[in-house]
Amino acid sequence: MNVQDKYNSKLISLEESLAKIKSGDNIITALAAAEPQQILSNLHTISEKVKDVNISNCLPMQNYPFFADEKYKDSFFTEGWFYSPGIRKAHKNGNVSFIPNHLHFAGTKRIQHRPCNVFLGTASTMDKHGFLSLSLSATYEKEVIEQADLVILEVNPNLPRTFGDTTIHIKDIDYVVDVDYPVAELPVVEPSDRDKIIGKHIAELVEDGSTIQLGIGGIPNAVASELVDKKNLGIHTEMFTDGMVDLYKSGAITGTEKSLLPGKMVATFALGSKKLYNFLDDNPSVSILDGNWVNNPDVIGRNYKMVSINTTLEMDLTGQCCSESIGHRQFSGTGGQTDTAVGAQKSKEGKSIIALYSTANVRVSGSDERKTISKIVPRLTHGAVVSLSRNDVDYVVTEYGVASLRGTSVRDRVQSLINIAHPDFREQLRKEAEELGIR
Template identity: 50%
Template sequence: MDYKEIYKSKIIDTETLMKKILKGNKTVVLGMAAMEPQSFLNNLKDCDFDNLRIFSCLDVVDFPVQKDPKFSSKFLNESWFYSNPTREAANMGIGTVTYIPNNLHLAGTDKLQNDKPDIYWGIASPMDKHGYLTLSLSVVYEKDMIENVDKIVLEVNPNAPRTHGDTQIHISEVDHVIEVDYPIPTIVNATPTKEDELIAGYIADLIEDSATLQLGIGGIPNAVASFLEHKRDLGIHTEMLTQGMIELLNKGVITNKKKTLWPGKMVCTFGLGEESMYDFVDDNPGILFLRGKYVNDPYVIAQNDKMVSINTALMVDLTGQVASESIGFKHYSGTGGQLDTHRGASMAKNGKGIIALHSTAKDGKISKIVPFLPEGTGVTVPRQDVDWVVTEHGAVHLKGKSLRERARLLISIADPVFREELKRIAISNHIY
């Protein structure tokens, strides 16, 4: 079979295709993060559509229509995780953005039970001689959606790395191909602060040789990676593949030899980093991109001995409730895989679920260890699930502890300026 001819027969330009398939009430699910289809997004503002709903996650590309009030009556982006572009549009209050509460391993399947999209539109790496493209840097929910939508559209980009795992899709399954050549979005590692490094030191002390890690994104996780260079035979089973993991692999710190699941392989469900990371990932059989419903399943994660999950938070109250996505009704990000990975790690044999945060915000004016969460704040990790909490003032283990013990431990790692006030409030509410 001549796959090249099949491929050619499906090539179409973005403008023509959008006019053809976006008429009426349509729902489109996009590839996640670096796999957002930029040709589609950039042409939306000039496209005539009636009522368009988009499902997306961790947007890294700005949607011009999200910030234009004239689209508010006929465009809605439903997001599984806010990032800067989505947050900015939501804060404008024009009604073009809303959040979908979720645990990431169920994001796609939960949505499909109630709201099947019409179209999947994402990025793919170029086709090989056997007729296979890959979904490249994300299979969090993409494969689940592809198996259920009516139309599959792929922006085939030579800059998208070819990946191994569950990312392959055959050209016979694809309805339309748009050939593009734009850079894949990158992020630069955040430079750790002094507080990040202090926190990272406490976390590194909790990580044993041959542990399997999940690391999030930001200054604290980046600092943690730099504090692990003396460890041996670490492994990776993570939601997000990051630059720091590749650097530790190149230094021989990560070997994946001692992992319980998939020994010898780094396992992730999406990747976002620098161009050098994408080059390393390209056609690398040692890195497996597997579906989010598998990678982030707490009962899968828990099968890894010495599993350690490291996530960050906005605030923690004195009973151990962790808020990582909103302050009051003001939404910042999302649950993502935080509860998935925290639960999985804390259930694992010799595992640890770690929540890390700075003890203060606003240049030390506000404590992030708080007596009570502000009204409307979403609880990301319930207090009955919380395991370890770390600030620059220490690490405390809360699992199995009473409210009185928790309050005392959390006050001990709050900024010293706020400890007496926190103690006073805890005493007055009979939890100290």
């Protein structure tokens, strides 16, 4: 049987794919833009036929009815490695829970706890040799596919064909569903004035020949725009972004001085605009590799001059970072923050950078009024999750400057962090630190 015949023998309809799902199944779906939108958009339609289906996901891109509408909670329970707005909102319905994790161990620990019997993902069009590409994520997908009893992939011609651990042969897939819809995009956030100031501070810490990791949002985008004049940068990152495309096209990224996979831009997933997806398509200079390897701190540390750049929501005066919750309320996830922050500090001449705004404008509880608060605080908000231990914090950057915490005592940290807090809050921070005996 030739590969096209093999493909055709595994081709099923959407309705047939949904019929494969049974009560009690443990399903894992691909991450972010690699998730199978058509199957997930229609999963709720079998709610009367199934019960107690458990679904593990990561950064879902749509507000799918199976978790958004609480009337389906007897049929589906969703557990996520990283919350996006839709699943964050659904949490209150009682049919969603968070999975604490470091990204490089997310898949491994999950299937050790609860073996997956169904994997749902996506792939680009099959080539003449029978190979498809998992396209936009190899974070945990390949590991789960190898363990799952049933693998169903939506094959979408709009997905870019990427190289690395995304390659899979048709013989290793149980069923395919042909689809044709636009790939989910993440709008590019234009940097604000504060973002640009923070971006300049961070760019000053990045030396020529560094290998960098960037996240998403205004601050990382501002950093990317400030790095265009750097020379011979490399990429070893959790997430491949639009900013990296711009840096490559500017000539700042060459990868020639990388100590690990020189010349290759390395990531474990990609998420962004159509411009990014077009850049990735059939581009052998980008390797999308297994997150268990890419995000392993020991692997990250093998890069010379590794610089990780992450953001946080709130930091206390000793350096503890809350990057994923607002008080006790889960907002996003730890993701790869600890992986990359620790890994960068294992690197020869490496640096880990945590960025945050000095203030936030928040709603006063029980009213429509808003007030400005400091994001550097004497103690974290009650119930806040510590995403990055103070033991693992290196450089901290706000629009008011840079604090180097490596090797410092609590007394030194208090002073350094107050110096980069908003001026309106510095005296109050000193007073509260003294009252609490933080020294």
